Every structure is written in C-alpha cells, then in structure tokens.
Amino acid sequence: MEWKIVLSFIFFIFVIILLVFYWILPIGELIEFGISSPGHANFTLNTSLGQGMQFYENMRYQSPNISYRIDSCPLAREDEMKRAFDFLEINTILNFYEVNSKEEISVTCEDSVKGERGLFIAGEGGVTNVTITENFNVIFNGKVSLLRESKCPNPIVGTHELLHALGFDHSDNPNNMMYPTVKCKQTVGDDLVNYISWIYSFPRLSDLSFENTSASMKGGYISLVMTIRNNGLKNSENSTIIIYADNKSIKEFEMGSIQVGSGRIITLSNIFVMRRNINELEFFIEYDFEELNKDNNRITLEIKE
C-alpha cells in the first residue's frame, strides 16, 4: 500500500512543478498588442485662422502676460518701445510687464543689424527660442532691436518689431503695421487682433499624452514601450502612470515633471501577470491637475489580428 501513496505524492509534486513552470517560464506564443482606441482626441487647432500671419503655425508665449526687459536704449527709443507695449495692451488681450532678468522679450537698441539690411531699416524683431509641440509652437524668447523711433502718433516701429517677436510675419497690406515699410496711418488690423485673442484663449496648462505605445506578451509576461509627452503650455507636475490588463492594475509608477514639448520613453520588460490570456491593455495617465485635454490620457491596446 505504501508505495501507492509515495507514487501519488511524487505525481502530485510533478504536477505542481509543471504548473509552476507553465506559469513562471515565459513559454508560449508571442502575442502582440496594437492600439485599438487611441483616445487621442487632441483638440485640433483651427490653423486656417492665422494662415500666413505667423512665421510658423500657432505661435504663442506660454501666457498672455509676457515679461520684457529694455537694455541700453536711448530715451526716445525706450519711450517708443514702452508705448508699443501699451499700444498692444490697449488693442489686444496681451499684457506686458518689465523684469530685470530672465525676460521673455529682450529689447536692445544696438546698431549691429544696421549694416546688414541697409540704411532704411528701422529695427529687427524676431523669435529666438521656440519649442515645437503637437498643439503650439511655444515661444520662450523673442528679441527686438530698435534702431529708430517712428515719429508718428502711434508707435508704429516699436509695435511692428514687437509683433515680429510675437511670431508675426510681414503683411502685404500697405495700411497694416506689419507692412515692411512704415507709414504713420498704418493700423494693427482686426484679423491680427482676433488671432491673438484666439491663440491666447487656451489657458496655460500642461497636456500629457501617449505616443508610440506598443506591447507584447509571452507566457505570463508582458513587455511594453511607451512615450509620454507634454504638448501643453506649462511644465507638468508629477503624474502617475497606471497599466491595466483586462481592467486589473498590473503596474503603477510615478512620472515626475515633464517640460513643455519634452517626452519620456518608458520601456518595461517582463511584467509578470498571473494570467496567460489577456485581451486588452490600457495605459492611463493619472494627473491631478487641469490639462488642455484629458481625453488623451488613456490609450487602449488589443491583440493584433
């Protein structure tokens, strides 16, 4: 009788070992997952609004309150520039404030650009630091070199250069301030004012979303890769990434802050799950703060056919 018990015990142990091997070893067919519902409802900006007005599409500073510093300008030109800031404050939704350092718009009056473009140039304005995101071309720094004042009731020259620093290109309309040559009767133009109202209507928020996500499974192990990007107007605070396999959380980790336009590539290999038949994976960005768009915080992957 004894040997029977011993044999069945050995058999029992053998089955247990087989089961353990079946669950623990990454054996079996490689299953690949692809995006099923991208949830990628990134709000589409109506780019036709600013068609041809700006150097690139959807250029704006992070906030409608923009800092500036005026460095080594003769009084008349400093006055022209301050009147230009006032002029745009009155005519648009923008606000400008003076700082001593780390300014967004730098105003100088050095004559260094004079020789390059001939005698008639009144100044030079432009954008010096732009970060490209999916939604906006976010301007971090702009520059104005003012070479003369306008001697007009309105500060035409200062405003023209300031609008370049805000991302605006020249206009073909001789009555528009963005026309390449200055005339005192020129105006700022309703289309430009409306465009500024629209492009700055989006609040200064982060916008975290997934990019390039994929996953595969072998045996009871899941491997995945994902990019999390901030397409917003503000550096993000910490967020938590949660991965679900058929609605059950299998992995959770902190993301930390992500700068505007930056992304993080995450690769996770061999996450052990106590199952071998998973149909759906879901990646979720848990972010406790407001965002430009929350709909793109979730992405679902299904087994590829």
Ligand SMILES: [Zn+2]
């Ligand atoms: Zn110009």
